[in-house]
Each structure stands twice: as C-alpha cells, then as structure tokens.
Amino acid sequence: MSLRDYFADTRPLQVPAYKRLWVANIATVIGAQLTVVAVPAQIYSITDSSAYVGLTGLFGLVPLVIFGLYGGSIADSFDKRKVLVVSTAGMILSAAAFWALSAMGNTNVWWLLLTFSLQQAFFAVNQPTRTAVFRSILPIDLLPAGASLNMMLMQAGAIVGPLIAGALIPFIGYSWLYFLDAVLLLPTLGAVLALPALPPKGEKQRAGFRSVLDGLTYLRGQPVLLVAMLLDLIAMTFGMPRALYPEIAAENFGEHDQGGVMLALLYSSMAAGAVLGGLLSGWISRVVRQGLAVMVCIILWGAFVVAAGVGVLMSPGAVTFWAWLVIIMLVFGGAADMFSASLRTAILQQSAAEHVQGRIQGVYIVVVVGGPRLADVLHGWAAAPLGVGWATLSGGALVIIGTLLCAVFVPSFTRYRRPPVTEVSHEGS
Template identity: 55%
Template sequence: MSVSGALRSIVADTRPLQNSHFRRLWIAQIITMIGAQLTVVAVPAQIYADTGSSAYVGLTGVFGLVPLVVFGLYGGALADHLDRRLLMVISTVGLIVSSGLFFAQSLLGSNVWVLLCLFAVQQAFFAINQPTRSAILPKLLPAHLLPAANSLSMTVFQAGAIAGPLVAGVLIPVTGYTWLYAIDTVTLFATLYAVVLLPRLPVEGAQVGTPGLKSVFEGFAYLRHQPVLLMSFVVDLIAMIFGMPRALFPEIAHVSFHGPEDGGIAFALLFAAIPAGSVIGGVFSGWISRVEAQGRVVLWCITVWGLGITGFGLTVFLAGHLTGFMLALGLLFMVIAGAGDVASAAIRSAILQTAADDSVRGRLQGVFTVVVAGGPRIADVLHGGAAALAGTAATTTGGGVLVVAGMVVCAIAVPSFVRYRVSRLSVETEGATTSA
C-alpha cells in the first residue's frame, strides 16, 4: 500500500462530503458551532455577572434539561409524522429567533428569569432539530457512509466545544455578551441556507394526524422488542453515568493538582482533555467505515473509555507525587478516553440509523438525544455524592472500573448485540443502488 493509501485508511473518511446536501449541512455546522458554543458560555457567565450567585447559574441545568427531555421525545415523534425538511426549517428558524432574543435582551437590559426562559426555549428548538437532523442522514447517504458521516459531525461538535469557550473567554471582556449572541444569530443562517436547499424528506409509512403521547410510547414499545437498538442506549448510559467525572474536575484541579480555587490552567485542561481526545479520534477515524462487527466494536470502544477514566483516577490517587507529571499522564488517559467515546458514538449512531425502520427513526433519535444529554447530568449528581463519601480519586477510578465491568455484563447478557454486524459488501452495493 502506498503512503497516500495508508493515510487515507487512517484519517477521517471524507466520502460523505461528496454528497452536496451533506456537505452543505456539515460546512454550516462548522460555521454555526462556534456561535452556538459562544451562547453556551455567555448565558451562565451573564447570569453570574448579573446575580453573583452560582445557585442561579445552576438553574440553567434545570431550564436546559427539562425541555431537552420533553421536546427531544416529542420532537422525535414530530420527525416521524412531518416532512423532515419542513421540521428542520421550522426548528432552525426557532433557533435563529431565540438567539436574536438573547441579543435583544442583552442590548436592552437583562433579567435573569428572562435569560433562563429564553434558554429553555432555545433548548426546546434544539431538541426538535437534533433528532430530525440525525434521522434525515439515511435519506441523504448510503448506509456504508453513515459511520463516517457521524464521525465527521461529532468531530466538528467536539472541536467547537474546545474552541467556543476559548473564543468566548477572549471576547467577553472586550465585547461583552451582546456581540456573542449576535454572532450566534448570524451564523445560524448558514444552517438555514443548507436546510432550505434539502429535497423534500417525507417519512416512509408515516402515520396521519397530530402526534401525541401515544406516538412517543409507541417508539418505546418498538425499542423494547429490538435488543440491539436498546443496548445501544444502555451501553452509553453505563459509560456516561459511571464514567463521566466532570463534576469532580474543579475539586481535582484545586486539591489534587494544586490549582487556584477559581479555575486556572489545570481546571481548563481537565475540561478540554476529553473533547480534545474526541477531535483526535475523529481526525483518525478512517477505520470506522470498515467496521463490520459494529456491536462488538462498540463494546471495545466503551471499554477503552472506561480504562482511560480508570487510568485518570489512578493519577489523581498519585497526584501528590510528581504532580506535574501525573497531571500530564492523567490528561493523556482522558484524551484516550475521548477517542474511544467518539468512535463508540459514531458507530452507535450508525446502528440506530440503519437498524431502525424509517417510521420510528425520529423517535429513536429523540431518545438518543435525551440519553446523550441526560447521562452526564445524572453522572454529575452521582459522582458529586460519591466523592463526598469516598473522595474524588476513588470515585473516578471506581467509576471507570464499573464501566469496564458493565461492558462485560452487557456482552454476556445480550449476545445478540455482540454478534450484530453489517456486511460492507451488501451495504456498499445497496448504497451504490441508492445513489444511482
């Protein structure tokens, strides 16, 4: 194999970008992501500046999670009833309007309750937009390109999670919050442009009428009889609930690695390490498109995540010795964990997009949105309580070990997930037929 061929097999598979619709959506995501992350940072920063209270800042968790859960599930039901292009247009316009209202309130004089309500509205539109966006990919791309497409999208998201806070940190003292909201509003028009150019995307076998709670419950009923799809959610919940120690980062940075109480370099590096690993994993994700044993590889990727978190916990145990070296080693373990996480997420998304019927795909993507948003928040509560009893090092290390043990239990309990595989030959042939 030539050097160029070897590189193509290692670095991210960019073949999905040959599809003009996906390419426009992906480029728009790059433009929009920075703006979105600016708002994510600006909202809690403005609330704290206005109130001086971390309790008010903490309310963003409630005002953000509730609409994510409610509209993530209901938005998925809408995505199984309405033309998905139309729903994408409506939800994108909603995001633009809510961002514009953030800009207006900052310009005219802010109120903490107005901010929190606007944040809830924005998260509701995001919760409708996200499952719809994921559900349309199988209509735009052949099955064998879905893992690569998911990896490309997730890499952009994680890069934005790193760059957004850094840019916001630089701009807030210079421009204030108003211009951050303005940037977010303007950049969202890139997504609207990409969405408007999509073809009509009706749902195969869509039910008539307005979806209600019955439609949501039907999605769960479908999931109950699909063990492979169900396990794709279960393994992610295990990984996040037991293995996401972000609530402990402030204490670990201050107590274990001797950073200042109000942040500092160690604090920033701890928060950036997992997204950085995800970006690196996404850049070198060419192998994902060649995976056939998708269920087994997901279990191995989450095991890598668990081992990475376990290694990080051990460096916290040893942080009193060679503190700088242990911090660097701990960051390396979390980078490895992040790389395992992005690979798992890309393959699990592909399983969900290909193994589910089109008539329920939106609802299952809604469940996926809720799981991704809810797992880390549950982890924040559990890790915080456990650390108060056992300490940060034991909690982090034990959580990583439980993730690894959980993957073993899942493999034994649901062998159909371990055996789940796709034939590259069949999906590529199907993809060629679809593209033609």
C-alpha cells in the same frame, strides 16, 4: 490498509446535501458555543450566585427531555426538511431574543432562563430530525463516517467556541455574542432550505403522545437498539468524572486559586481526544462487527478512566508526571468514546426502521443529555466518602463491568454486524 485509510473518511462530503449541512455547521457550532458560555456568565454577572447559574441545567434539561421525545414524533410525522427549517428558524429567533434582552439592559434573570428554555426546546426538535435526515441522504455504508465527521465537528466547536467567547466578552459584551450566534445560524438555515423534500416513509403517523408511545413500544422490541442506548448510559453515568475536576485541580494538582491551566486542560481533554479520534476515524467505515467494536471501545474508555483515577490518587498536590498522566488518559478516553459513539449512532440509524428514525433519535438525545447529568450527581456524591481518586477509578471500573454484563446477557448486540450495502440513497443531491 494504507496510511491514508486511518485518517477520517471524508466520502460523505462527496454527497452534496451532507456537505452543505456539514460545512454550514462549522459556523453554527461555534455560534452555539458562544451562547453556551454567555448565558451562565451573564446570569452570574447579574446575580453573583452560582445557584442561579445552576438553574440553567434545570431550564435546559426539562425542554430537552420533553421535546426530544416529542420532537422525534414530529420528525416522523412531517417532511423532515420543513421540520428542520422551522426549528432552525426558531433557534435563530431565540438567539435574537437573547440579543434584544441584553441590548435593552435586561437584569431579570428569569427572562434569560425562559429564553434559554425556549432555545433548548427548538434544539431538541432540531437535533433528532437532523440525525434522522442522514439516513435519507447518505448511503448506508457511509453512515458511520458521517456520524464521525459530525461528532468531530461538534467537539471541535466545544473547544474553539468557549475560547472565542471568553476572549470576546470583555470587549463586545454579551449582547453581541448572541447577535453573532443568530448570524452564524444563517448558513445552516440556507443548507436546510437547499435540501430536497423528505416526507415521512411508510404509514403516515400523527405527531403526539400516541406516536411517542408507539416509538417506545417499537424500541422495547429491539434489543440491539436498547443495548446501544444502555451502553451510552453506562459509559457516561459511571465514566464521566467532570464534576470532580475543580477538586482534582485544587487538591491534587495544587491550583488553589479559582481557574488555572490544569483545570482548563481537564475540561477540554475529552473534547480534544474526540477531535483527535475524529481525525483518525477512517477505519470506522470498514468495521463489519460493529457491536463488538462498540464493546471494545467502551471497555477501553473505562480502562482510560481507571488509569486517570490512578493518576489522581498518585498526585502529590502539585503538577507532576501523574497530573499529566491524568490529562493524557482523559484525551485517550475521549478518542475511545468518540469511536464508540460514532458506531452506536450508525447502529441506531441502520437498525431502526426509517418510519421511526425521528423518535429513536429523540430517545437517544434524552439518553445522551441525561447520562452526563446523572454522572455529575453520582460522582459528586461519591467524592465525599471515597475521595476524588477512588471515585474516578471506581467509575471507570463500573463502566468495564457494566459493558461485560451487557455482552453476557445480550449476546445479540456483540454479534451485531453492519448490514450489507443493498441501498444507496438518491436524495442527497
């Protein structure tokens, strides 16, 4: 491999439909992050209560779970282009509703929470449909590279968006952040409208509870797909110590005031690692033994989290070498997680039959959303008896153990290879 081969594989951007979606999403991802910051900040400004802010988790998670599953059924039952048009328009209207409420001086937190819940419902339909579309518009050998580019963009937005929001709130207020979110969704709507028709493949399904059950029944008979999702749960549930960051920053790094540079670095470290990993993801498209590669990447993720836990244990209550070691290990961990997630996404897109792509991606959205929230509960609970250092270290060790157990009990996943390139889509023009 030449040096160029180690950098991000940009061949998916040569497919016009993918390129339009990806370029438009640059603005959309930043706009979405403006709302991610604005909603909890505005709720706190109205209530002065972190408990009300915490309700955003509940009001966001419930529609994501329900409509993530049902949205996958919709994606498999209707023209995916039409589903994307409607759900994208719904997200624009939700952002406009936030803007209208704020512009009118609304101080009722429940209106904000209900609007947030509505927005997340549209997002839950949009996201699995969007991911399923990649199977239709990209050649199968470019699916890993397409997933990597998409994840790199999402993680970059997770860094840039909150910085912009934090800088703009004192100057333009919440209402104009919501207005910007609505405007920045328009390029994605245009890219979606430019897609070709993407009708359902195979026997036409009827959206509904029965369709969801059929998708789950299909998934139950696919051990490779099940393990791909289980590995995501293992990696995120045990290896995501973000609930411990405030205590680590205060007690181990000496930042006793609210906020601080080290706290900001802790929260942004994994996203920064994911962006770095995306820039160096050229090798992913060339991986043939994708199952084994996923296992190795997740074990590395667990090892980096273990090393971060050691750094926390060794930190003397001030910013020293050990504090910087924690940040560096989390950056490396973010890169390893990005590699494994890109490969897992490609495996799901390659291995699931096209007529169930939407439902499989819907289930995966629930897994992706649920894992970090379970991690918050488990790490928060473990911190009291174990301390934040041992809770972090133990979580990383459990990631490694869980991954090795999957390798032992489901060897078919470890043996999984990228399918031969026997089809090239012509729908991406």
